[in-house]
Amino acid sequence: MAGVSVGLAGVLARIAGEKRVTVEADPLGEVLDSLASSHGEEFRDRLFDDGGRPRRFINIYVSGRDYRFLDKLEAVLQDWDVIALLPAVSGG
Amino acid sequence: MARFSIPGFSDAEIDYYSRQIVLDSIGLSGQRKLKDARVCVVGVGGLGSSIVIQLASMGVGYLRIVDRDVVEASNLQRQHLYGVDMVGYPKVEAAAERVRGLNPFIEVDPVPMSVTPGNAEAIVEGMDVVVDGLDAMTPRYALNRACVKLGIPYVFGAVITNVGSVSTIVPGETPCVECFQGGIADDELPTCAVAGVHPSIISIIASIQVSEAVRLIMGRKPNLAGALMYCDLEDLSFERIELARVDSCPVCGSDPVSEPFPLKHGSFEEICGREGRRVFVFSPDEDLGVDLEALNGRLEGLGYLLTVRARLGTSFVRGAVKGSVLSSGVTVIEGVDGPEVARGIRAELLGL
Secondary structure, eight states: OOOEEEEEOHHHHHHHTOSEEEEOOOSHHHHHHHHHHHHHHHHHHHHBOTTSSBOTTEEEEETTEEGGGTTGGGOOOOTTOEEEEEEOOOOO | OOSSOOTTOOHHHHHHTHHHHTSTTTHHHHHHHHHHOEEEEEOOSHHHHHHHHHHHHHTOSEEEEEOOOBOOGGGTTTOTTOOGGGTTSBHHHHHHHHHHHHOTTSEEEEEOOOOOTTTHHHHHTTOSEEEEOOSSHHHHHHHHHHHHHHTOOEEEEEEEBTEEEEEEEOTTTSOOHHHHSOSOOGGGSOOHHHHOBOHHHHHHHHHHHHHHHHHHHHTOOOTTBTEEEEEETTTTEEEEEEOOOOTTOTTTOSSOSSOOOOOOOOSEEEEEEETTEEEEEEOOSSOOOOOHHHHHHHHHHTTOEEEEEOSSEEEEEETTEEEEEETTSOEEEESOSSHHHHHHHHHHHHTO
16 A cells, blocks of 8 residues: 555644654554654653553544544555544543 | 614614624624524533633523532633632632623523533533533533434533644534544543643634534534544644544444443542642532522531632631532532541531
């Protein structure tokens, strides 16, 4: 595949120093691993918990669908998929 | 003699709303829709303050405002409904008083309650639009489920530090909150008390929520129906994520995979400490109709100093213990060692 577009927001974008990256990987779990590998330990700590699972308060969308409703980290991606990683917000 | 003679509006109202009546997107017919609208704002903290001020001033005819807290000095930096003279007052009472001063042409209905899975439907029933001013996910899930079930549009909004999210849920048409931010326990998330919040992000998100609510009232499609807007004040960026409906969503899906996950339903909880002091909150599902005069007498008899005697609640202090009781029975006890002490104080105060 040619690679999927990943949008980063909030603290993830600040650590990465960019808001849009293209990642050549599949499935979703590989994309996240690739992002963590290329953006350093702080990024990895923000994205994954101690067990290596994505932190629950990071919303992960694959073309507008929360990955929890797909095959989670096994979700197979298409070139046209757009992934978004957004820290959940809940204060008021 | 009336200057304008416009059915349904006094001259004073026409003067008040004149800048909206000349606005293409509202006009006189839109002003009438606002006047006929019934809107519930749940939570009158940071977001809710800004939302209520705008909706009230714009002329929403019936505004129900729901909150369980009393005003604290630490609220005032961002919760612009309140002033220092209102510290200790139930927020909904202070808010209603401010609203009546802002706009005498509308009706405001203060509800001094917590939103719980047990009362969310009753709180929003009969409303045209519900606007989110909450500060935690569990009551949002309760509200989301009630709105989906009753078919009431719900404008979700949330803020923390310098960022905010907003989306509009139209039941049957768009994803619901649990399609795009479901299943998160509140203890996994930072709160404004710990992480802080910039008043400007609150105003931005609240204003978008108001704009969405007004579009719904006008009968226009909300701009964020089926989309999540994420705003970051740090670089003043707005990211828009187009959301897809989820057939398997347990709350709004056409083919749910499971029952909605259970929401914590306890009427008793320990919340974020204030200045290192433990804080316990009791939240009944129903309005208990506490006799505040009798409560005040009991408090004084027990040696408490009454710091605020309001119409919808009382605040008090005795040594290290501070607290408040609202007329609904919502009780906050602060500065005690543990839950059993808090329960004991509440039982003593309410004569349980």
